[in-house]
Amino acid sequence: xxxxxxxxxxxxxVDYGLGNLFSVAQACRAVGLGSTIxxxxxxxxxxxxxxxxxVGAFGDAMQTLRRLDLxxxxxxxxxxxxxxxxxxxxxxxxxxxxxxxxxxxxxGLIDGEVIRLDQPQEQGRRLKVPQVGWNRIHPSGGGTxxxxxxxxxxxxxxxxxxxxxxxxxxxxDQSVVSSTTTYGDVEFCSSVSSGRIFACQFHPERSGQxxxxxxxxxxxxxxxxxxxxxxxx
Amino acid sequence: xxxxxxPRLDIKGPNLVKGIHFExxxxxxxxxxxxxxxxxxxxxxxxxMDAVASLYxxxxxxxxxxxxxxxxxxxxxxxxxxxxxxxIRAVLRAGADxxxxxxxxxxxxxxxxxxxxxxxxxxxxxxxxxxRRKDGTYEAYTDYGRQASGRNAVxxxxxxxxxxxxxxxxxxxxxxxxxxxxxxxxxxxxxELVPVPVIASGGAxxxxxxxxxxxxxxxxxxxxxxxxxxNRIRHAGDAGxxxxxxxxxxxxxxxxxYSRTEDVSLRxxxxxxxxxxxxxxxxxxx
Numbered sequence: 001x002x003x004x005x006x007x008x009x010x011x012x013x014v015d016y017g018l019g020n021l022f023s024v025a026q027a028c029r030a031v032g033l034g035s036t037i038x039x040x041x042x043x044x045x046x047x048x049x050x051x052x053x054x055v056g057a058f059g060d061a062m063q064t065l066r067r068l069d070l071x072x073x074x075x076x077x078x079x080x081x082x083x084x085x086x087x088x089x090x091x092x093x094x095x096x097x098x099x100x101x102x103x104x105x106x107x108g109l110i111d112g113e114v115i116r117l118d119q120p121q122e123q124g125r126r127l128k129v130p131q132v133g134w135n136r137i138h139p140s141g142g143g144t145x146x147x148x149x150x151x152x153x154x155x156x157x158x159x160x161x162x163x164x165x166x167x168x169x170x171x172x173d174q175s176v177v178s179s180t181t182t183y184g185d186v187e188f189c190s191s192v193s194s195g196r197i198f199a200c201q202f203h204p205e206r207s208g209q210x211x212x213x214x215x216x217x218x219x220x221x222x223x224x225x226x227x228x229x230x231x232x233x
Numbered sequence: 234x235x236x237x238x239x240p241r242l243d244i245k246g247p248n249l250v251k252g253i254h255f256e257x258x259x260x261x262x263x264x265x266x267x268x269x270x271x272x273x274x275x276x277x278x279x280x281x282m283d284a285v286a287s288l289y290x291x292x293x294x295x296x297x298x299x300x301x302x303x304x305x306x307x308x309x310x311x312x313x314x315x316x317x318x319x320x321i322r323a324v325l326r327a328g329a330d331x332x333x334x335x336x337x338x339x340x341x342x343x344x345x346x347x348x349x350x351x352x353x354x355x356x357x358x359x360x361x362x363x364x365r366r367k368d369g370t371y372e373a374y375t376d377y378g379r380q381a382s383g384r385n386a387v388x389x390x391x392x393x394x395x396x397x398x399x400x401x402x403x404x405x406x407x408x409x410x411x412x413x414x415x416x417x418x419x420x421x422x423x424x425e426l427v428p429v430p431v432i433a434s435g436g437a438x439x440x441x442x443x444x445x446x447x448x449x450x451x452x453x454x455x456x457x458x459x460x461x462x463x464n465r466i467r468h469a470g471d472a473g474x475x476x477x478x479x480x481x482x483x484x485x486x487x488x489x490x491y492s493r494t495e496d497v498s499l500r501x502x503x504x505x506x507x508x509x510x511x512x513x514x515x516x517x518x519x
Contacts, residue, residue, distance in 0.1 A: 022327075055355050056352070128431075129428060132429075132430045133234065133236075133430070135234075164399075
């Protein structure tokens with residue numbers, strides 16, 4: 001992995017008590033992208049991109065984000081032209097609502113809901129939930145041109161990424177689905193991309209060299225966006 | 234689904250070690266060098282286990298974990314001597330993705346619930362280390378196989394999942410290090426009872442053993458130690474030269490070979506899995 005020097009762009013990794021914050025920070029570091037793990041609203045407001053990671057329960061996560069008064073700043077991020085990246089629980093939190101242990105409101109940045117992985121089976125054997133492990137991602141509705149200009153740019157159809165999850169997102173608008181993945185006999189949306197939002201159910205920071213490639217793309221997108229804002233300011 | 238191949242590195246002080254039935258630990262080299270090699274070979278995750286932590290009451294892997302997580306971008310589980318939510322937080326901060334609990338969880342099962350609440354179930358792996366009793370049942374052991382717990386290992390596995398364990402590593406101490414194959418009956422018993430993934434551990438001596446525990450033992454993932462470590466020592470020139478001079482280094486100094494395990498690499502094992510119709514992640518690392 002070649003990281004050609006450190007970037008001037010800086011991302012905020014939202015810390016709400018849960019999640020693989022440190023591996024996300026290590027991946028940023030590996031591709032030369034500066035990052036801060038933070039729950040400070042002004043720091044998040046001034047970042048060139050915001051990463052919302054997370055593992056754990058949807059309801060607890062939303063409650064913590066509310067308590068930290070971060071709902072507003074997260075909702076406004078894409079509208080201000082700042083990239084918002086959701087990882088794992090992070091993609092689920094972007095949706096309208098979740099069915100995880102009752103009904104919970106999400107950030108509502110993408111219309112759709114979060115449902116449980118529904119009894120996946122393979123050759124008559126019931127698969128384990130959570131899905132823990134590597135699985136392939138495929139471009140939604142055709143070829144890998146769907147991924148150009150997004151963090152998945154340059155990946156092959158069928159690339160392996162690392163997943164840990166019991167729930168999946170179901171966006172209403174199919175055109176926001178960036179990739180799909182099949183677990184046993186269940187096909188689900190494994191990433192979404194819409195305007196300044198990119199979010200994935202898998203963990204690119206734990207997905208080897210190909211996963212780091214996603215962070216390299218992210219660095220380029222964040223730098224390009226930061227440069228654009230500087231010149232237009 | 235894709236079966237995961239998970240190299241397990243047992244660590245004592247600064248060195249990678251390996252024993253038989255968790256005893257007679259030989260020094261094999263520097264853990265970081267083995268970890269990097271396995272990452273390059275396409276390992277799906279790694280397990281670091283502090284072999285003496287419960288004995289000394291502390292996990293001393295933080296520095297090794299930190300160095301590893303800076304250069305290896307696959308999930309890393311860390312176990313050994315973790316007694317509290319604070320202990321777990323410390324290794325996660327050092328760069329671990331998951332922690333593996335045994336001794337402290339057997340002593341106080343509520344720790345599993347507290348830890349899975351604090352960090353999410355998917356972060357909490359419970360390690361079940363079992364010895365087969367004369368009557369065919371299994372007993373859970375703690376302290377790296379040194380202490381009998383009196384608990385039925387299979388019942389304990391079910392309870393651990395109810396308390397919030399997101400995965401189980403199931404090790405047969407009888408098979409561990411022998412290279413005679415996994416305990417298929419134990420693996421299957423647990424794998425069919427719990428809804429979460431089961432990682433089979435202990436006994437792999439050939440690629441065929443790995444295929445067998447997936448097919449007949451219903452394992453969702455396999456942990457490998459001797460099979461991979463001795464393969465690397467046979468083929469990597471530096472393995473025998475790079476170790477800290479403490480512990481039992483006679484094996485490395487003597488330049489002896491180890492003939493119990495088949496001479497197969499991680500890549501060879503993945504090829505064998507695929508040849509027998511078992512899916513796994515397979516990619517060339519550039």
